[in-house]
Amino acid sequence: MSILNDIKAIQQVSLSSGAIHEVAPFLLEREYRRVLLVADENTYKAAGEHLFNLLEHKGIQVGEMRISPNPQGDCVADEQSIVEVLLSLNPDQTDCLIAVGSGTIHDIVRFVSHKTKVPFVSVPTAPSVDGFTSAGAPLIIRGVKTTIAAVPPFAIFADLDILTRAPQPLVAAGFGDMLAKYTSLFDWKFSHLTAGEPYDEQAAVITQRALWSCVEQVEAIGKRTEEGIRTLMTALIESGLAMLLFGQSHPASGAEHHLSHYWEMEYLRLGRRAILHGAKVGAACAEISRVYHEAVDKGIYPGAEPEALRAHAAEVQQWIAEIPPESAIRDLLRVAGGPADRTELGIDDELLEQSLRTAHRLRNRHTLLRALNEA
Numbered sequence: 001m002s003i004l005n006d007i008k009a010i011q012q013v014s015l016s017s018g019a020i021h022e023v024a025p026f027l028l029e030r031e032y033r034r035v036l037l038v039a040d041e042n043t044y045k046a047a048g049e050h051l052f053n054l055l056e057h058k059g060i061q062v063g064e065m066r067i068s069p070n071p072q073g074d075c076v077a078d079e080q081s082i083v084e085v086l087l088s089l090n091p092d093q094t095d096c097l098i099a100v101g102s103g104t105i106h107d108i109v110r111f112v113s114h115k116t117k118v119p120f121v122s123v124p125t126a127p128s129v130d131g132f133t134s135a136g137a138p139l140i141i142r143g144v145k146t147t148i149a150a151v152p153p154f155a156i157f158a159d160l161d162i163l164t165r166a167p168q169p170l171v172a173a174g175f176g177d178m179l180a181k182y183t184s185l186f187d188w189k190f191s192h193l194t195a196g197e198p199y200d201e202q203a204a205v206i207t208q209r210a211l212w213s214c215v216e217q218v219e220a221i222g223k224r225t226e227e228g229i230r231t232l233m234t235a236l237i238e239s240g241l242a243m244l245l246f247g248q249s250h251p252a253s254g255a256e257h258h259l260s261h262y263w264e265m266e267y268l269r270l271g272r273r274a275i276l277h278g279a280k281v282g283a284a285c286a287e288i289s290r291v292y293h294e295a296v297d298k299g300i301y302p303g304a305e306p307e308a309l310r311a312h313a314a315e316v317q318q319w320i321a322e323i324p325p326e327s328a329i330r331d332l333l334r335v336a337g338g339p340a341d342r343t344e345l346g347i348d349d350e351l352l353e354q355s356l357r358t359a360h361r362l363r364n365r366h367t368l369l370r371a372l373n374e375a
Helices: 003-006 019-029 041-057 079-088 102-114 168-179 181-195 200-218 218-222 227-248 255-270 279-299 304-313 314-321 326-336 350-360 368-374
Strands: 012-016 033-037 061-068 096-101 120-124 136-141 144-149 155-159
Touching: 012 019, 019 041, 019 120, 019 136, 033 041, 033 079, 033 368, 041 096, 041 368, 061 079, 061 314, 079 102, 079 136, 096 102, 096 279, 102 120, 102 136, 136 255, 144 255, 155 227, 168 200, 168 218, 168 227, 168 279, 168 326, 181 200, 181 218, 181 279, 181 314, 200 227, 218 227, 218 326, 227 314, 255 279, 255 326, 255 350, 279 314, 279 326, 279 350, 279 368, 304 368, 350 368
Parallel strands: 012 155, 033 061, 033 096, 096 120, 120 155
Antiparallel strands: 136 144
């Protein structure tokens, strides 16, 4: 991945069959002989136990820490999980952390790594999110979803043998996270045009190409073929690298992510089981596509700076036309083997309307949803 030449923080990305066997030699080459492996019960079974044995066999001292689920049975990136890891870690006697899992495990470990200055290695167990290489940690702090600056892993070892065995809902969630780039990339251009938010063409192109590769391979992804999973995981890594290159989450997170965060916080408040991030984001992308296309159909172009927006109405209309309609997004989600509608996730009409009215307040981003709500 040529983009790695621009990102010095990540020394190695391995995406191949058997990549898990490269972890121990990588650590020993850097004289990292004391590590703490962080997982949950599911990810420990998927890869953690095998990796533990591989490391021990090479003479590496391995501690293990399995994050406890909350009362609903979910592993959550919140204060309790962070404290659990901190209590298991002695920074003076640990050379490296290893995150074995998907998004939640990585968010917890990257924050702990940032605070303790102990570097971490990524070992994904499912192609479910684009945050493996990200520097931002979306955490639940006092019930509110907050993205906190942290650090990326200094290496990632994505083993196709492990990833192709991931449950279909997790694979479909990864595809949903990528499909959402249709609306996040629009919102990024929109915010730059109408509110002067920073923009980077290279990061946008990387994200767009990653999105297109997944759409082209959606059937293979839905069937969990090795090539399909390789395409999806490559796209997820590249999307994360684009965010890292830009320094913020704009390339991959727009109004659809704000809806997803709102739904997640409401489920936590109600004590309900969590929904996979990518499943929420995919369904939210369909809803945002509907809202944006309806705005065009009605000729609505409000915004914080209406004059500037009116001056660029034709350009904005063209960008919205490039977003697939709601029905097309739902069809792609189905082919990937995941839920295609927010009702399948338990998001009722009332919660949807609440989120469409207020979710834009969760982030200081000038999305079209924010412009519509502030008009």
